[in-house]
Amino acid sequence: MADLTPLLAFRWSPRAFDPEAELAADEAASLLEAARWAPSAGNGQPWRFALGHRQDETWKRILVNLAESDQRWTRHAAALVVGAHTGGGDPERAAYDLGQAIAHLTVQASALGLHVHQLTRFDRTGLAAELDLPAGIRPLVVAAVGRLGDPLSLPEELRAREVTLRRRHPLAALLLR
Numbered sequence: 001m002a003d004l005t006p007l008l009a010f011r012w013s014p015r016a017f018d019p020e021a022e023l024a025a026d027e028a029a030s031l032l033e034a035a036r037w038a039p040s041a042g043n044g045q046p047w048r049f050a051l052g053h054r055q056d057e058t059w060k061r062i063l064v065n066l067a068e069s070d071q072r073w074t075r076h077a078a079a080l081v082v083g084a085h086t087g088g089g090d091p092e093r094a095a096y097d098l099g100q101a102i103a104h105l106t107v108q109a110s111a112l113g114l115h116v117h118q119l120t121r122f123d124r125t126g127l128a129a130e131l132d133l134p135a136g137i138r139p140l141v142v143a144a145v146g147r148l149g150d151p152l153s154l155p156e157e158l159r160a161r162e163v164t165l166r167r168r169h170p171l172a173a174l175l176l177r
Contacts, residue, residue, distance in 0.1 A: 077145055
């Protein structure tokens with residue numbers, strides 16, 4: 001494998017979060033600041049975020065709109081971050097730019113000793129209504145953020161996925177010929 005910064009090489013998306021760990025205000029600010037500085041087409045910065053800390057109203061409103069199978073473990077995350085975009089005239093480009101911002105947030109989380117698990121299975125319409133998002137703001141991703149928890153706390157079918165070695169496609173399989 002080519003030389004890769006540990007921030008990327010050791011990043012992974014856990015399901016076992018520590019249910020006691022909190023996301024400090026300075027950590028939350030650091031994550032959002034990293035997202036803010038992500039590149040975007042024409043510096044449009046079409047991303048918008050909602051941040052809920054465990055058990056606050058925003059967190060609860062986000063959680064209830066996640067798939068039930070994901071609620072089982074996301075309820076232990078210290079925070080839930082909704083990533084939305086303004087769409088504007090080019091929703092695909094706005095979604096791409098939001099992806100950049102979430103990626104920056106994820107790498108910053110790694111630098112802080114935190115972990116992020118991104119989710120795209122949720123009720124977008126319900127979440128937009130629950131958070132009273134303005135028209136044109138489209139939720140695209142929810143990021144569960146926290147510190148690692150005990151994999152043995154997970155339901156059996158998730159536990160195996162949590163402790164199995166991470167695998168990636170070989171680089172050669174990803175290259176277009």
